[in-house]
Amino acid sequence: MSKMSFAASEILEGLNEALQDAKGIPVEGVKKTVVYQVKPKEVREHLNITQQEFSKAFGIPLATLRNWEQGRRKIDATAASYLRAILRYPREIMAAQS
Template sequence: MAEALAHTQGKRTGGRTHKVTVKPDEIQNARKQLGLSQDQFANAFGVSASTLRKWEQGQRAPTGAAKTLLKIIEREPKAVVRALRAA
């Protein structure tokens, strides 16, 4: 708990950080696994269709929570759909 508190305060801790990277083809594959168009995928996950297109074309890269969500969608698409339907 002390380590988590120190981390939130911006202090160095002994913990490791995990860098999440998502490549454009991984984003497109995740969308296709769900059988969604770009517009449908963007709407379902709260991003603009323009942003999604730029991610898939490699013109922009997702940041923050979007990277993590995209990685989860890629690896466990059905679980994400179930979680969103339950909400």
């Protein structure tokens, strides 16, 4: 049996660490990034406005908003950032749209 290359052994070590982490076993040096999943319907409902009002206020096509809310389309990173900003600064963003 031939020896494993350095790259292959590094990959295997990383996979084993990922498996330990997935099982809840602490792994020294592993850094995690938690990604906040923004939900357009929750953002809109937090503002207590209709789809039509949200669409008009923030310049998002109504069909796009409906597709997001119904899960027919995924939200890209830019749109997710915009929705998070709307959640935090709705008045400022509405003012910037006019």
